[in-house]
Amino acid sequence: MDYLAELDAFIEAEIRPLEQQDDNIRFFDHRREHARTAWDNQGLPRKEWEDLLREMRRRADAAGHYRFALPEEYGGRNGSHLAMACIREHLAARGLGLHNDLQNESSIVGNLVQPLMVRDFGTEEQKAEFIPAMLRGEMLWTFGLTEEDHGSDATWMDTRAVRTARDGRPGWLINGNKMWTTGSHAATHCMVFARHSGEEGDAKGIGCFIVPYDAPGVEIGEYLWTFNMPTDHPRLSLTDVWLPDDAVLGDVDRGLAAAQHFVHENRIRQAASSLGAAQYCIDESVKYAKERKPFGKPLASNQAIQFPLVELQTEAAMLRQLIHATAAAMDTMPKTEVARRLSDKVSMCNYRANRLVCDAADRAMQVHGGLGYSRHKPFEHIYRHHRRYRITEGSEEIQMRKIGGVMFGYIGVE
Known part of the structure; x- marks a missing residue:
């Protein structure tokens, strides 16, 4: 969509220069975990790191991107569920960077649920x-x-x-x-x-x-x-x-209604982020396999390299269709209907995408060899971050139980 090109232009004009100045790149290169962590202060985030994220969000808000998903009454653009899924995937597929830090869920396009909960x-x-x-x-x-x-x-x-x-x-x-x-x-x-x-x-x-x-x-x-x-x-x-x-x-x-209010929106958007990060790992592995030439020929010529990446690429393509179709359907009905008619589809998207990114990051480490295992590549960071989502946001067992409940008639659905 045209808006993705608009975001890319903003990143290159405003965010990438900020990422490079004053050695801010230390928060994203091989020094990232140490640069971000105040080890002697309970392991909390360093102030400099959070200040940088705050400045990123300020610039994104000033440019009209940060509140994209919010209604116009709150300065947003009435962003749809489908649009947000596409944006989250796109930003994660660009790799690590200030534009979209996966670890902090901090992005130039915010996932701002609390104002809508209060509304x-x-x-x-x-x-x-x-x-x-x-x-x-x-x-x-x-x-x-x-x-x-x-x-x-x-x-x-x-x-x-x-x-x-x-x-x-x-x-x-x-x-x-x-x-x-x-x-x-x-x-x-x-x-x-x-x-x-x-x-x-x-x-x-x-x-x-x-x-x-x-x-x-x-x-x-x-x-x-x-x-x-x-x-x-x-x-x-x-x-x-x-x-x-x-x-x-x-x-x-009925306080749990507030807890459940944005569960489907969060899960579909988080699935899209996992898909984008998985695609980044796949793309980087394919690129490296074409360039690396042990024994006088590209790694890519070996089917032992090709086939695992083929399987990951195929699953990413299928997930993309399911995520987009589910998000588009969410845009056609109120939240209560989403919970009743699409909850199992959202769970499918979420647990499979979270598994996919872990598999893709692990495969990227293997394809890149010793360098892939090092922190000079981002794959270990991607794996360590996204592994949490197989537990949080509803563990994959909880997601599968939801799907099973619909399949076997324990949970009613139209």
């Missing part, structure tokens, strides 16, 4: 207070659903909210814990999901509470070091944290 679930007062601050980058929410003893079982949790008035003001007292509250070191608030009624396993009775990080009783614990550093994934404890009633987002009995 669709918030009160008028919350919309007026939260949305402008979010778009200015002054308010950042983390996501507090997973717990130390509960992960994919979202309707089971230990965190509890109890109705408690304070100084005559109605509110809630929250106690519990959360894990993987990504971005807590820089965030202002956490979306904490807590049960206040109902039985374990019930979707009803769980509220979404907007908890300020500076509220008494909120404590950020250990940052968990991960396969791909730096880390911004801590444990979070909540001890007698009191919140007023207006800190609830949406129906207090």
